[in-house]
Amino acid sequence: MQKSPSLFYDIILLHLHTHKTLLLLLLLLLLLLLFFSRFKATGGGKRQAAEMDPDAVAKAFVDHYYSTFDANRAGLSNLYQDSSMLTFEGQKIQGSSNIVAKLTSLPFQQCKHSITTVDCQPSGPAGGMLVFVSGNLQLSGEQHALKFSQMFHLMPTPQSSFYVFNDIFRLNYA
């Protein structure tokens, strides 16, 4: 019983020595398998990102965006890039620094957003996402909250995060 495995390996080694072509083929097969397993793993990772619950991503983005807006508007700068566009009450602004300059210069110091609805949809093959928000905006010192609607077109970054490519904001006057 103890001899048998050793004999088995001896036979295999003998075969490998006498069949160098077979050895090379086996090595090649192993390399191919490794390559495809890596390929599949990468694909799997991408699939996982695409299958992430979009509603959860949208909700997390909205929470992050408005809490940052209410606590430290300048902190929004890393959510935008140079190609980003904001249309704020009809005024068009492009680029992260211009957008943050606009947001930080709004004529109020303190505000509090309350979100009423968040809807989201995938926006096409580039992996983007549309987020549509409605809610109330309470300015400090004002009695009544302002109703607003806002839409974001989020685009994926190479770091598997998102940045705001399009942003359109409107107050809903009564």
Place this chain on the structure above:
Amino acid sequence: MQKSPSLFYDIILLHLHTHKTLLLLLLLLLLLLLFFSRFKATGGGKRQAAEMDPDAVAKAFVDHYYSTFDANRAGLSNLYQDSSMLTFEGQKIQGSSNIVAKLTSLPFQQCKHSITTVDCQPSGPAGGMLVFVSGNLQLSGEQHALKFSQMFHLMPTPQSSFYVFNDIFRLNYA
């Protein structure tokens, strides 16, 4: 003077008969020129479409969409495709026929949209456009109009038109 052109053509024809390779090359050159002039014309057409005033396109779309909605909701079907998505008051619907089935089954017969604001932005390299609308919706028999916000992601068709890829609708309750 009359003989000269005839002689000229005779010489040319003689040349063409004796230089069949040259004739073939000339034909090939002509075909290449034709091909590239068509190619350039198409490119020019695309450039022209991209340079069209986006605000004017958005305004024309919005006029067409809501006048069709108010006159004949079933007529909206050719603005959507199978990949189109509608989120209507939080309910997600996909595909032209499902979307039109939803819109035609809304619990009112007559309505009139009045548009308050239209904002638009280009949505990325695929030639799409985001259109953000706010306005009032008057249902027949109702005293007060309902306020709504709606966003469309329009995508270009091969026929240089647009279809609605994303559509999110929300009423803005008081």
